[in-house]
Amino acid sequence: MGSNMKRLGGVPAALWAIAIATTGSVQAADLLIDPVYEAPEVVTRAARGWYIRGDISYDFNEIGRPHYATDFGGSADFASASVDDSYDFQFGVGYQANESFRLDLTGEYVMETDFSGSTRGYCNQEAAEAVELNCLSQDSSSYTAFKLLANAYVDLGNFSGFTPYVGAGIGGAYVSWDNLNSVNTCTSLTVNCPVVGGWDGDVDDSSISLSQKGVEAWRFAWALHAGFSYDMTHNTKFDLGYTFSRIEGGGMFEWPTGGNAKGFDDGIDSHIVKAGVRYQIW
Secondary structure (H helix, E strand, C coil): CHHHHHHHHHHHHHHHHHHHHHHHHHHHHHHCCCCCCCCCCCCCCCCCEEEEEEEEEEEEEEECCCEEECCCCCEEECCEEEECCEEEEEEEEEEECCCCEEEEEEEEEEEEEEEEEEEEECCCHHHHHCCCCCEEEEEEEEEEEEEEEEEEEEECCCECCEEEEEEEEEEEEEEEECCEEEEEEECCCCCCCCCCCCCCCCCCCCEEEEEECECEEEEEEEEEEEEEEEECCCCEEEEEEEEEEEECCEEEECCCCCCCCCEEECCEEEEEEEEEEEEECC
């Protein structure tokens, strides 16, 4: 009897031992199961919204060969013409429609750009009738311009913060030419030079200086863009790009008697390298 009680008394102890062992096994098995992975929160650039921008650029400029109407009928081209490179500043406001498409309106001020050229022409009616280019002119001037363009861009994807893009723009440019200053020298050996100003009718080293009033006017302008932006912060982007800009031809200067433009440039092309910042405001 006593031995039977002892055997029964050991049952609860044995059950406790099994329970504890089982619990330990379950906990050990739990440690072998991978915990649920929770991805960290990733801050991405806003897909849409309004932004402002500011850029500074360096322009490699080229000018088409200017020409002018003569006092003796017809027109003549400049013998040579060139413009210096320049800097400009650009400000704008735009809208990011989605991750791939955006629009902006930009205003760009082209700083004073020097022009130099030369012409050969007729100093008087006698030379025109003899088709004798007896006048050599060394010319200088400068211009400034303000461009107003509506632009559209296609963003080609975001690669670790870098977003390449292409785009195009159309609009207008207000071109303001300064006076064209000329130093004219008579060079003919067969036709008498006019007896005016510094000329005394002889071919010598004498010359006269003239100044023609510059012309200011709006012209059609367009541009092609390419470049990339980099996400500096959630709403701030650094922008580095290239633009080909074309300002169509127009009036350049008038004769001293005034009236319609007598000199015309054949347009201004610019290869522009620019850097700036775009800031998304909302």
